[in-house]
Amino acid sequence: MSLMLRLVGATLWLALATACGESSPTGVPAPSEPAAWSTAFDASAAGWLMNVSAPPGGALLAVGGRLDAGAMYQRREDGWGPVPLTEAVPLLNWSHGFGPADIWVVGNGGTVLHWRGTRWQRVPVPTDQDLWGIWGAASDDLWAVGGRGRQAGDATLLHYDGLEWTVVQVPPLQRDRVDAFYKVWGSAHDDVWVVGQKGAVLHWNGSRWTEHFVGVSDDLISVWGTGRERVVVVGGRSNGVVARWDGQAWTHRELAPLPGLNGVWMRAPSVAHVVGIEGTLAVLDVETLAAHPVPATTRLSFHNVFGDASGNLTAVGGNLGALADDYQGLAWTRPLGPNE
Template sequence: MKILRYPVSLMLGTLAACSSTPAPVDAGADVTATDVVTPTDVVTPTDVVTPTDVVTPTDVVTPTDVVTPTDVVTPTDVPAIDVVTPTDVPAIDVVTPTDVPAIDVVTPTDVVTTDVPVVPRCGTMGSPSWAIENPLPVDQPFTSIFAAGPNDIYLASSTAAAARRWNGTTFAPVGGGTGVWGASASDVIFTDPTGVRRGAGTTFTATALGGAFRAVHGRAANDVFAVGLGGAVRHWNGTTWETLTSGVTAELSVVFEVAPNDVWVGSRSGGEGASIPLLHYNGTAWQQFTTSMIFSGASFVTPPTAVWGSGPNDVYFCFPERPVTRWNGSAFEQILMADLPGGCSGVSGTSATDVWFVGRTTSNGYVHRYNGTAVTHPWPASSRHLQSVHAASSTLVAFGGQGGSFATWDGATFTERSGGYREEIHRVWVAPTGEVFAHGPDAIYFGECGRWSKAMGVPGDRGDIAGLDATHVWFGATGGVRRINGTPLTVGPLEPYGIGASTDNTYGIWAANPTTVFSAGTTRGVEGMPSRDWVRAWNGSSWRDITPTVPFGNRRVTGFSATEVFVSGQSGAVLRFNGTSWTPESIGVTDFVQDLIALPGNVLIALTGNARNSRRRSPAGVWSSAGWGPGASLSFQRGWGNAENDVYATRYSGSGTYLWRWNGTAWTEVSILSDYLDDVAGNAAGDITAVGNVGRVWRYGRRAP
């Protein structure tokens, strides 16, 4: 199947033929099959090679032929389908004018030191750095929204640094915010890890309140409640933030003020299975509502994620995986169970007859509107895992959710303001020339120069990816493999193994050369027969079974040549295949081997369940301590390395960030604003990509001139 490319706003953009290293052939259509271009030849866009031109190894293009930073591609140079409109690329996610063509330029005021900018990855200029490439504008959830106007919307996140402001064209960081509410367009309040921040636009003044705060809501500029960790409650009376005693010490996560003497607060008292999930303040005292008081007979409930009410006798609560709950002035009642069987994660409204919910349903999307009698589903196609909503008026409703998803409703039309894919991405491989190939349950993805596209019509899978170059790439699939075989961006149909079952799960895959490929996976168990792990080898025309006779791990297969292939064993063993048979090798510890990393120079690294016990295999086949000492509780999942002093690993468990780097002396956290990451890979040129859930893609490399 051909990988189709469309504008970035749909994240199906036509990809520029760029990479972090010079391409081996001219990207233009003028190069024919008779043109031989050597790897040392850098052909610039102005060098048109005619069919009769054969570039010999001595034809080296001089530095004067290289396009300098002054050669900026103008809008007329980019085909219409590639033009990125202001709504396609948020301002914070683009670099300064010297980094990108004029159509992508933003001002320096859009970047703050706490944020990692989004930049196209192409070329060899400047210092390499990490940046988010998908999804956009951030890969963190927007869990709270305040819409001051259609071109003035504030989005807070459970990860404070991801908070943004939308000005109708671009996103800009606001310095952090875990919750947001505004008395007016000129008086917006964010909660943050130290207290609150008040202001408008991107200028805010911080006020420390003695702790971390999570949510804020009020009725007027001089009547605002903020809640946070340790049962903290503060009330702004127009002069000072006064302290109120809630009576609990748990985290308070949501707040909604109906009136000064009618305030509802969501609590984590009792932990995730909160025994006291709700508190109510009557202006003088606090009342605690237990789980059984809200859900008759229940003893377990996750704390509420949102509260909104049109008045004292009409207050709605969203509890994850529980029915929508309403306070009618005297009791709690569960409602809308047929329309929202999974409950809601966000609620807001303009009146008792105009209430908006966000919550996942099987067939009706995430957006639901209640008129007091019936529910409609105005946006059934939504699949953005929405979590928050603010209904500012009948013609302005704003939505936020996982992976930085953000959309608005103007009374007639829903408009996506964020960009990118938000499906799971589990595996990644980087070509020597910088092209990136990623794989997830939903699709195969291709990235180049910071632009991402999807292999349309090609199903995804959970298998690994292996390749030799950008035109020879294998994707592990159910019942066989798919591959790009000579034609760029063309993923062929499933190639069955011809052995085993059509339902075989392929997990690991590695290519030694164009006609020697190894894969590892599992034949699913059926009634009366257990599942069976296997390893298979392809000789260019057919597959054969080479499964070891001893237990082994089927998640990774790697090696250095067709006669030096490795899979992980059990209880501290690695199995080596010499082209004919398997030999178990003890790595010297009994830890389970999480992953195997083949480094240049025929050095193999075994990442173990306890990362402190990771081991090194020398080119001579001798196992020893890798000399690595990460935290005792740290466990790695997948790894990749370019050298023994340049190894990356994604974190499976433990504390810290989800990406770590070994520099030859110590492990350090890679400082990126990311949640869970599944895999990491790179190439010898230093282009590194890490991928994970909600479609997140982080890349490290040099920027375009």
């Protein structure tokens, strides 16, 4: 099942707003109250916003749009505004940059865009599968992942060596029917993680990919970390799931009544920020894997969260998976606390 279909079919969750109070759903005391969330910009007509990030020294960039029309929005000194594209592209899903003049964006239908400081240029890739994630250790060492998740062979793994993108053969997996990879993140060229359907987790050690088992069979949608010994993956369908890598082993936890999670970001090894379906915003204690949610005040879903160099946290999403041709975007922000 593709990510979009997963979001459409996810169980709606409305009880969190009255269940969280002063403690997490697990009964673990909540940390000090974080700053309040507010609207980053009016994204109601922006389409779905799938990702927000900023390259080192660069401005925040939000990507998304409609299934048939990708869009970008950038935060400038005078506020957020649309980014002109040189050609029509479908929905854009993720971005990764090395600086203000070297940014990559991937999207549906094998879309790959590259910003070199003057204009966005479409780059040919050897696939027409939807691409959900991109990450690189250097400008000549990038990975992109994707797959429509509908049939065997959809799961897609691409690599860029500075000259061209090539298909990388997915190693045989013990997990059955893994037909999509959703995100990729790494701490170095020889420490790269990929997550995907049915709890799939792959690790690149610089020479080969190996399969990991984290104790989760639900789709894993996102991955982030602070180094080789601190990696967090999140996902789930009706209930959120999380797993932590400590350099030696995985520890996992189901986060009911939190619904499925779509995004995770970390600045400190002990804290992760997670977002998901039905307005889920939560702070995760990485050591205990206890989630401390903010009472939901929107029924729209968040897809990604990111903290920038100025010390602000931004979460984006929309009415993801809506069947009607009525795309709504969502962009919220709040200051990061000193220990977050």
